Amino acid sequence: MTGSPLMIEARAVEKWYPNGFHALRGADLTVHQGEVVVIMGPSGSGKSTFIRTFNALEDFQKGSITVDGIALSNDVRHIDAIRREVGMVFQQFNLFPHLTVLENLTLAPVLVRKRPKAEVERQALELLERVGIHEQARKYPGQLSGGQQQRVAIARSLCMEPRIMLFDEPTSALDPELVHEVLEVMQELAEGGMTMVVVTHEVRFARQVASRVVLMAEGQVVEQAPPEQFFTNPQHERSRQFLRQIG
Amino acid sequence: MVPIPQPDSAWRRVRRQLFASRLDGLITVVLLVLLLSAALGIGHWALSQAQWAVIQVNSTLFTLGRYPLEQQWRLWLLTALLAGASGLSWGLLRAEPRAGVNARPWPRNDRIAVLLLLALALLLPAALQLTALIHLRWLALAVLLVLARWAAGRWGPLRGRWRPLVGLLWPVLYLLGMVLIGGGLGLSPVPPGEWGGLLLTLLSASFAMLLCFPLGVLLALGRRSALPLLRWGSVLYIEFIRGAPLITLLFLGQNILGFLLPGGLAPDRVWRAAWVLTFFSAAYVAEAVRAGLVALPPGQLEAARSLGLAMPQALVHVVIPQALRVALPAMVGQFIILLQDTTLLSLIGLLDLLGIARTVMANPAFLGRNAEVYLVLALLFWCCCAALGLGSRALETRLNTSHTPAKA
Numbered sequence: 001m002t003g004s005p006l007m008i009e010a011r012a013v014e015k016w017y018p019n020g021f022h023a024l025r026g027a028d029l030t031v032h033q034g035e036v037v038v039i040m041g042p043s044g045s046g047k048s049t050f051i052r053t054f055n056a057l058e059d060f061q062k063g064s065i066t067v068d069g070i071a072l073s074n075d076v077r078h079i080d081a082i083r084r085e086v087g088m089v090f091q092q093f094n095l096f097p098h099l100t101v102l103e104n105l106t107l108a109p110v111l112v113r114k115r116p117k118a119e120v121e122r123q124a125l126e127l128l129e130r131v132g133i134h135e136q137a138r139k140y141p142g143q144l145s146g147g148q149q150q151r152v153a154i155a156r157s158l159c160m161e162p163r164i165m166l167f168d169e170p171t172s173a174l175d176p177e178l179v180h181e182v183l184e185v186m187q188e189l190a191e192g193g194m195t196m197v198v199v200t201h202e203v204r205f206a207r208q209v210a211s212r213v214v215l216m217a218e219g220q221v222v223e224q225a226p227p228e229q230f231f232t233n234p235q236h237e238r239s240r241q242f243l244r245q246i247g
Numbered sequence: 248m249v250p251i252p253q254p255d256s257a258w259r260r261v262r263r264q265l266f267a268s269r270l271d272g273l274i275t276v277v278l279l280v281l282l283l284s285a286a287l288g289i290g291h292w293a294l295s296q297a298q299w300a301v302i303q304v305n306s307t308l309f310t311l312g313r314y315p316l317e318q319q320w321r322l323w324l325l326t327a328l329l330a331g332a333s334g335l336s337w338g339l340l341r342a343e344p345r346a347g348v349n350a351r352p353w354p355r356n357d358r359i360a361v362l363l364l365l366a367l368a369l370l371l372p373a374a375l376q377l378t379a380l381i382h383l384r385w386l387a388l389a390v391l392l393v394l395a396r397w398a399a400g401r402w403g404p405l406r407g408r409w410r411p412l413v414g415l416l417w418p419v420l421y422l423l424g425m426v427l428i429g430g431g432l433g434l435s436p437v438p439p440g441e442w443g444g445l446l447l448t449l450l451s452a453s454f455a456m457l458l459c460f461p462l463g464v465l466l467a468l469g470r471r472s473a474l475p476l477l478r479w480g481s482v483l484y485i486e487f488i489r490g491a492p493l494i495t496l497l498f499l500g501q502n503i504l505g506f507l508l509p510g511g512l513a514p515d516r517v518w519r520a521a522w523v524l525t526f527f528s529a530a531y532v533a534e535a536v537r538a539g540l541v542a543l544p545p546g547q548l549e550a551a552r553s554l555g556l557a558m559p560q561a562l563v564h565v566v567i568p569q570a571l572r573v574a575l576p577a578m579v580g581q582f583i584i585l586l587q588d589t590t591l592l593s594l595i596g597l598l599d600l601l602g603i604a605r606t607v608m609a610n611p612a613f614l615g616r617n618a619e620v621y622l623v624l625a626l627l628f629w630c631c632c633a634a635l636g637l638g639s640r641a642l643e644t645r646l647n648t649s650h651t652p653a654k655a
Contacts, residue, residue, distance in 0.1 A: 055553050084555035094550035098568050098646075107564060108554035153550075160554060 004033040014062035025219035038206040041216035055086040087157030091169040093149040095141035102137040127155040147178030167198040301616040312443010334395025439517035443598035455524035463532025488530035535577035539570030579639035
């Protein structure tokens, strides 16, 4: 993977929350184009905080982050430029409940990319078909199941044609029987060559889809390795402890 | 085992709900007797003792104040335009299918409303003993409204291209109405001092409602802003206004605006009062909207921002629409209070509905007719507030997109 261009480069990132909690303590990560990086780790280890710094939903106090060649700084223009290229899928879906499914998808491309509405709608319907919910395009999010909502959220991000997709525990709020339909969509996306950073507890997904598994603990990246090696022969004591805990 | 509930006959329902036990029966009987005697008393008073001449003779005064007689055609024209626009909007709303529910062009409520409207247009002028000409005009207005409602329901959905213009209808009509009432554009001016009665009440209330709404939204956003100056300014404003009684602010407005601005610039007394009402209500609307903003999960803004929407876009398209939906009931409550608060204008010497009523009651010819006047006043206000309440509930149902299971 070293041959393909660098998409995310985070160096020694430190973050304190306003209440003084030291969430990130020198976290490092590089992600190359086409890679699928799965971040695992115990709760409170800073996984979510870390990927939320990649599109400036969280600020950080020390270190540097470069996304798609743009250095993350407090410059608003840089932040907006990065957010256009980075899609984000949340644990709680965060669909806009006052808009139909189709409007959820078309809102940003029309407003931000200034693309013609008819063209965006055509693309949106294609995307909805890809994630298997095009019949529901005129419904409101409140009328869909959790799994359907999360697939709409993925399609909504894709409609902006991002170069990177971030997933923040995308299946944690779902009923168990709905998890696989979301993971399937994510797997297809990965096979299509999308650069992805995924925070998840889904070991099977990590084994089958990840190009690299990263273990975080206490605000640091403790170990990173290809999935086969990580799950069968973890090098770090912290990793072994974590794998024992998740059984 | 629990017996399977049987479909109740009306008689059984009455028995179960009103006479379940001896005590229940006693309470029911006592309340019925009280209610009946009150109704009989009012009916007896209204039909045999009350002298409605005070209303009949002064009906124009109550509605328009001292608006010049030869210019009243302008208000008739405005009423006709309003009737047409109401019918149009009503019909279009019904024709538009909402989330998951098919459009029903003539639901039962609407048929009842039309019948009531026509009955009112027939009976009210008769009760007020107005001339046949005015009688005819009211009937024509009601028919116009119903026709516009029917036409819009029938052909409205077909004219997709004109849809965006419908939203402009009301603002344009409002500005046009201001011109028709106050003069300008070739119409001879009628100074605000000559507006009165229901006209002044509705005008000042609607003016304040329209302007306090955007102001309140801005204040609510300001109160949650990250910029300290904006935040503290908003907090200071809201808390100051909410800490002062409206009547003191009205007096303050009458005096202070006169001191602050040179003579020509200070708006007329009526406008000063309308502005004070606006600023007053804005603080309360701001608090209602703030409650809506607080209720919004932070993930909504995060999702909008991570899709690349700039802050103003995220606010306009994602945050504010949802916050307003939550704030709607509280906001309409504030609007209803605002409408009733316009009666305070009479205390600063303006001739709103209550002001007119007080001048009428001061007339020796109508001495002792207070009960008739106040009853009509109360009914008028009740009608306006009921309309606001009904409108807001209809809007809530229409905006409710959550958990309406799709009908197959």
